[in-house]
Amino acid sequence: MMLLRSNIASMQGYVPGYQPEDISSWIKLNTNENPYPPSPKVREAILAEMGDDGASLRTYPSASSQRLREAASELYGFDPSWIIMANGSDELLNNLIRACASEGDEVGYVHPSYSYYATLSEIQGAKVRTFGLTEDFRIAGFPDRYQGRVFFLTTPNAPLGFSFPLSYVEEIARSCQGLLVIDEAYADFADTNALELVRKYENVVVTRTFSKSYALAGMRLGLAIARPEIVAALDKIRDHYNLDRLAQASCIASLGDQEYFRQSCARIRETREWFSAGLRSIGFSLIPSQTNFVFASPPDRNGRRVYDALYSRKILVRHFSDPILAHGLRISIGTRQEMELTLAALAEIA
Numbered sequence: 001m002m003l004l005r006s007n008i009a010s011m012q013g014y015v016p017g018y019q020p021e022d023i024s025s026w027i028k029l030n031t032n033e034n035p036y037p038p039s040p041k042v043r044e045a046i047l048a049e050m051g052d053d054g055a056s057l058r059t060y061p062s063a064s065s066q067r068l069r070e071a072a073s074e075l076y077g078f079d080p081s082w083i084i085m086a087n088g089s090d091e092l093l094n095n096l097i098r099a100c101a102s103e104g105d106e107v108g109y110v111h112p113s114y115s116y117y118a119t120l121s122e123i124q125g126a127k128v129r130t131f132g133l134t135e136d137f138r139i140a141g142f143p144d145r146y147q148g149r150v151f152f153l154t155t156p157n158a159p160l161g162f163s164f165p166l167s168y169v170e171e172i173a174r175s176c177q178g179l180l181v182i183d184e185a186y187a188d189f190a191d192t193n194a195l196e197l198v199r200k201y202e203n204v205v206v207t208r209t210f211s212k213s214y215a216l217a218g219m220r221l222g223l224a225i226a227r228p229e230i231v232a233a234l235d236k237i238r239d240h241y242n243l244d245r246l247a248q249a250s251c252i253a254s255l256g257d258q259e260y261f262r263q264s265c266a267r268i269r270e271t272r273e274w275f276s277a278g279l280r281s282i283g284f285s286l287i288p289s290q291t292n293f294v295f296a297s298p299p300d301r302n303g304r305r306v307y308d309a310l311y312s313r314k315i316l317v318r319h320f321s322d323p324i325l326a327h328g329l330r331i332s333i334g335t336r337q338e339m340e341l342t343l344a345a346l347a348e349i350a
């Protein structure tokens with residue numbers, strides 16, 4: 001008896017980065033988490049939301065995350081009707097596909113970027129089409145009129161770390177006949193972002209996550225900014241209580257502490273520049289990064305060997321076996337001390 005849809009039965013499923021049990025014994029640089037805690041206001045907000053006896057947890061949270069949408073509206077300068085909050089930006093990527101691509105429709109994205117787009121498309125039964133990158137980091141063979149229902153553009157790119165210039169992103173927006181989802185998971189570490197294109201083009205959505213720059217990966221928080229028609233569609237599709245009370249309170253508190261946020265991002269960018277220069281000085285080649293990670297190749301271009309050598313020293317980074325990425329490693333930016341230890345280890349290994 002065949003109980004499952006055939007695409008579900010045959011699909012692989014997404015494999016997230018490794019989360020070791022004994023986390024404190026590792027230098028963990030494999031999933032682009034923030035090495036610093038979230039704003040201290042987050043802890044206060046969670047305790048306040050719970051109350052002394054946790055009684056607030058008896059009742060459902062705001063279904064629309066209304067206060068949070070308003071806080072985000074103030075910060076990003078878009079009306080609340082243009083903003084939707086989600087249980088991680090992954091939830092938005094999923095619901096955007098569900099909203100726009102029927103079974104058999106095409107969903108496109110750049111390879112390499114975030115392979116979860118493919119998993120989500122397969123679940124929906126959509127066809128996946130990938131586009132490679134040229135040497136100068138443009139999309140290879142992107143048509144003047146791209147007919148796919150959804151196209152995902154990750155900028156800054158993960159795992160390579162470069163940003164597409166805004167003028168180029170705008171060209172892509174004009175070429176896309178369907179939805180262009182600009183996945184800006186790392187924009188807070190970059191010099192530019194594409195938010196203004198949401199106002200300019202009906203088919204543009206920008207997604208952000210609180211997992212990296214706001215240090216809230218464990219809370220699962222993301223947002224999208226899009227036209228009210230698109231936001232309304234996403235509101236129909238999502239779980240009605242998609243954000244729990246503690247997540248909503250945490251997010252309001254962290255958005256409200258921009259001073260802390262700016263300092264935390266600035267420290268990571270500084271450490272990134274220091275670490276990048278260090279890597280170059282020991283013979284690694286790397287792509288200048290606009291994110292909280294670097295993609296770097298050792299002199300022998302054997303990423304796997306260096307991954308294993310770091311692993312045996314309890315330093316966890318990310319290696320991709322995909323042939324176009326196997327020569328390098330994606331290394332998240334940790335604290336300055338973690339990166340000093342990592343650089344010293346790499347100098348011995350390389």
Ligand SMILES: *Cc1c(COP(=O)(O)O)cnc(C)c1O
Pocket residue numbers: 087088089090091114154158183185208209210211217220221222
């Ligand atoms: C981390 C990441 C996400 C997922 O963010 P969550 O809010 O943790 O779900 C989405 N896109 C890219 C490119 C990422 O790196």
